Amino acid sequence: MANILSKFYVKTKPLSIKEYKENGGFEGLEKALHKMKPQEILDEVISSNLKGRGGATFPTGLKWQFTANESNETKYIICNADEGEPGTFKDKVLLEGCPFLLIEGMIIAAYAVGGTKGYIYIRGEYPKSKEMLRNAIGVLKDEGYLGDKILDTDFSFDIEVRSGYGAYICGEETALIESIEGNPGRARTKPPYPPNKGLWGKPTLVNNVETLANIPIILSMGAEKFKEYGTASSSGTKLISVSGSVVNKGVFEVEFGVTLKDIVYETCGGLTENSKFKFLQLGGSAGACLPENLLDTKLDFDDLRSRNISLGSGAILVADDTTCLLGFIKATAEFFEHESCGKCTPCREGNKHVTKLLDKIVNGVATVEDLEILKDVALTMKEMSLCGLGQAAPTALLTTLNYFEGEYNEHIKGYCRTGVCFMKGGEVVNE
Amino acid sequence: MCIVLEDKTMEIIDNVGNTPDKLLEVLIAVQESSEENYISEEQLVSVSKGLGVTLSKAYGVATFYSMLSLKQRGKYVIQLCNSAPCYVNKAFEIIRAFEENLGIKVGEVTDDGLFSLEFVSCIGACHMAPAVKINDEVFGNLDRFKVKSILEEIIRRER
Ligand SMILES: Cc1cc2nc3c(=O)[nH]c(=O)nc-3n(C[C@H](O)[C@H](O)[C@H](O)COP(=O)(O)O)c2cc1C
Numbered sequence: 001m002a003n004i005l006s007k008f009y010v011k012t013k014p015l016s017i018k019e020y021k022e023n024g025g026f027e028g029l030e031k032a033l034h035k036m037k038p039q040e041i042l043d044e045v046i047s048s049n050l051k052g053r054g055g056a057t058f059p060t061g062l063k064w065q066f067t068a069n070e071s072n073e074t075k076y077i078i079c080n081a082d083e084g085e086p087g088t089f090k091d092k093v094l095l096e097g098c099p100f101l102l103i104e105g106m107i108i109a110a111y112a113v114g115g116t117k118g119y120i121y122i123r124g125e126y127p128k129s130k131e132m133l134r135n136a137i138g139v140l141k142d143e144g145y146l147g148d149k150i151l152d153t154d155f156s157f158d159i160e161v162r163s164g165y166g167a168y169i170c171g172e173e174t175a176l177i178e179s180i181e182g183n184p185g186r187a188r189t190k191p192p193y194p195p196n197k198g199l200w201g202k203p204t205l206v207n208n209v210e211t212l213a214n215i216p217i218i219l220s221m222g223a224e225k226f227k228e229y230g231t232a233s234s235s236g237t238k239l240i241s242v243s244g245s246v247v248n249k250g251v252f253e254v255e256f257g258v259t260l261k262d263i264v265y266e267t268c269g270g271l272t273e274n275s276k277f278k279f280l281q282l283g284g285s286a287g288a289c290l291p292e293n294l295l296d297t298k299l300d301f302d303d304l305r306s307r308n309i310s311l312g313s314g315a316i317l318v319a320d321d322t323t324c325l326l327g328f329i330k331a332t333a334e335f336f337e338h339e340s341c342g343k344c345t346p347c348r349e350g351n352k353h354v355t356k357l358l359d360k361i362v363n364g365v366a367t368v369e370d371l372e373i374l375k376d377v378a379l380t381m382k383e384m385s386l387c388g389l390g391q392a393a394p395t396a397l398l399t400t401l402n403y404f405e406g407e408y409n410e411h412i413k414g415y416c417r418t419g420v421c422f423m424k425g426g427e428v429v430n431e
Numbered sequence: 432m433c434i435v436l437e438d439k440t441m442e443i444i445d446n447v448g449n450t451p452d453k454l455l456e457v458l459i460a461v462q463e464s465s466e467e468n469y470i471s472e473e474q475l476v477s478v479s480k481g482l483g484v485t486l487s488k489a490y491g492v493a494t495f496y497s498m499l500s501l502k503q504r505g506k507y508v509i510q511l512c513n514s515a516p517c518y519v520n521k522a523f524e525i526i527r528a529f530e531e532n533l534g535i536k537v538g539e540v541t542d543d544g545l546f547s548l549e550f551v552s553c554i555g556a557c558h559m560a561p562a563v564k565i566n567d568e569v570f571g572n573l574d575r576f577k578v579k580s581i582l583e584e585i586i587r588r589e590r
């Protein structure tokens with residue numbers, strides 16, 4: 001298994017600068033500040049082919065170049081540590097296991113694009129990670145890695161930690177920016193995109209924790225070496241967080257190119273005793289649910305795109321055959337209904353209709369027409385919603401309607417194969 | 432209005448910062464200082480005055496972020512994860528176990544004010560699903576027996 005990222009959180013104590021350096025920490029930063037011009041860093045990140053690890057998989061170097069091209073005197077660097085996608089807990093491992101790595105990435109980013117101030121926006125559900133970050137920033141200030149004249153250069157940069165507090169939408173970059181400004185986190189209309197006009201109207205670079213953690217590694221080993229990991233379309237490694245019915249759950253670092261089957265049966269040791277594979281959801285609650293015959297899909301942006309699947313946050317949820325598909329879809333829909341920011345109609349109203357219809361289905365009182373309406377509403381949400389939340393909310397629904405339509409029809413006929421839903425006027429227990 | 436409470440709120444604002452962008456941070460700090468894990472109406476008014484934002488703005492932010500509460504909660508806020516990965520690991524059985532053991536439904540507070548139950552979206556503990564959070568602490572790999580012993584342990588500590 002690859003360990004270019006994981007070696008840091010496995011081998012070093014989180015606040016030990018000494019151990020961090022022994023494992024190659026700050027090599028990237030020293031090289032960047034002392035030996036490279038900002039544009040050389042941008043070129044290196046561009047040629048590394050690194051793509052964002054927060055879900056949208058946008059080329060990182062390009063985003064940096066857009067931000068650098070702006071001539072504003074004030075620019076912000078934001079680390080997105082909101083990690084709210086259900087099934088995702090890989091950033092947490094970096095935040096608590098090696099906070100220096102992502103901070104080093106932020107400092108390099110700031111130097112490369114002309115960033116003047118940094119923010120780490122971390123979800124309120126991670127109080128320990130927040131504490132760890134604050135301590136790490138304190139240590140780095142004392143040691144001259146943050147603050148005025150970093151490493152005796154003319155470059156100064158400081159970072160403030162800001163907290164989310166129970167709003168999944170604040171992981172969306174413009175909602176996150178609204179939240180830092182002290183507002184409810186409602187997504188903004190794009191364009192303008194943050195690199196042009198972000199926090200307080202200034203050019204702003206928003207990157208995910210894992211994306212930033214890759215930066216020091218790319219600079220210290222060089223883009224060419226970095227590209228030896230992974231595949232042609234997808235360089236490097238990916239942290240995946242696996243949950244559900246497998247033997248080994250947790251966070252694993254894998255090289256791009258590995259198949260989902262290898263992840264489930266090799267990395268994670270297969271399904272738990274006596275359970276049978278039902279489906280795998282890739283990318284968290286916003287992701288597609290795949291049947292067994294699609295497990296040959298590779299973790300590779302080209303392969304995924306050709307199958308119309310998105311990697312999302314890299315969360316993998318394995319469900320076994322004791323899981324009621326409809327109960328699962330209903331839990332997913334309720335999540336999105338609760339988390340919708342309410343700004344646009346397709347998402348705000350669509351999610352309500354979807355949960356209502358699913359409620360009818362699990363109660364055994366839905367009709368075939370209800371199923372048609374459900375599809376209609378889901379497609380409207382996907383096409384018409386303002387931000388990624390509403391657009392991706394019906395993904396699990398639409399993919400299961402495609403691959404597991406039988407189980408929907410069974411419920412409409414009043415039968416739940418797992419026995420989780422009590423049908424035809426009986427008591428419903430799966431709420 | 433209670434002067435002590437207002438003073439306490441102003442002190443928090445002094446510590447956190449008195450610019451409007453600190454609204455959420457201030458509200459978090461106010462709630463964290465409360466035994467009942469909530470922000471009272473009086474405190475919300477003081478915060479809006481102290482930061483120079485309208486009361487409706489303060490209310491809007493306080494109600495948008497679901498970890499903030501304007502309703503009194505238990506000393507121990509039990510947050511039950513109801514996201515899909517926990518569902519796959521049969522979280523609904525755990526939810527029922529908490530309700531039965533405490534004799535309250537999700538959304539309610541026990542009579543003695545010790546516990547309140549609420550749903551929460553994924554808390555990043557899916558590798559030990561089904562999981563819950565009690566104040567700042569996460570408990571995972573739960574079953575009915577563990578639920579009972581966790582509650583008993585807290586009650587013993589509080590006696
Ligand atoms: C509803 C929603 C939630 C999101 N949550 C997160 C998140 O928790 N963390 C994250 O890094 N990106 C999240 N994103 C993606 C961000 O908008 C943004 O693309 C990302 O932070 C950019 O960083 P990257 O290019 O390094 O991936 C979310 C997007 C949407 C639509």
Ligand code: SF4
Nearest residue numbers: 341343344347387390
């Ligand atoms: S899609 Fe949903 S979350 Fe996004 S802006 Fe519209 S209502 Fe808000």
Ligand code: FES
Nearest residue numbers: 512517553556557
């Ligand atoms: S889904 Fe419950 S902790 Fe993640």
